[in-house]
């Protein structure tokens with residue numbers, strides 16, 4: 001038998017999710033989810049927002065705490081912060097909805113939805129198709145699929161089901177083996193710089209994997225980005241966007257931090273363009 005001590009954090013979260021999903025399904029049926037106002041809402045395209053961004057395609061994340069960073073900003077208000085992210089130049093919003101490990105509250109997406117018109121990613125650990133419909137009912141525009149947790153068949157199936165109800169899919173990979181699981185149903189591919197098994201972070205992971213990413217997909221680099229220089233570098237490698245949470249959430253004014261960050265990327269790119277002109 002597999003020993004509990006050998007389970008990674010991702011295994012533990014996914015195990016918890018199976019119980020959570022079973023409980024939620026008892027409380028609210030799929031049919032009831034389909035009757036919600038959120039479910040009837042027309043989604044905004046995340047891929048288009050990243051591609052069309054004039055501010056480097058930054059998806060700013062709302063996150064109170066995490067297993068790797070512990071408390072980040074536990075008293076944070078989702079409406080105020082994401083409205084400030086929108087004003088600061090975000091291309092999209094990522095909002096954690098896991099309560100147990102990430103400290104989310106049940107109405108977080110509602111509050112984000114009320115505050116912004118940007119595309120919103122429901123950031124959770126999707127291991128069951130029920131969660132796809134739940135994301136739609138919550139008013140999200142896109143869901144996250146973590147390749148480390150799913151088979152190639154599940155990624156394809158879940159992504160197709162999400163697309164069918166208007167949701168886009170961000171599929172997250174961390175290595176070559178996971179890159180091979182990408183499906184044509186996926187809209188955005190994210191290379192995670194953080195290893196979800198041991199929490200080590202390395203931006204060079206995005207640099208190494210970029211050549212394996214299908215050119216048709218919008219590409220983003222995720223996690224551990226805290227320096228405008230890294231964004232400028234990764235853009236030269238072919239990344240269209242960036243998912244950044246902790247660096248902004250830790251600051252007194254996350255919206256302003258995003259605005260300043262974007263301005264610095266601009267300065268770096270100007271210098272770079274000047275140097276090669």
Ligand SMILES: O=P(O)(O)OC[C@@H](O)[C@@H](O)c1c[nH]c2ccccc12
Nearest residue numbers: 061222223224225243244245246247
């Ligand atoms: O806070 P950071 O290091 O800027 O990272 C944001 C985002 O990439 C990270 O929260 C994340 C990436 N993949 C995930 C999967 C589940 C939960 C969270 C994540």
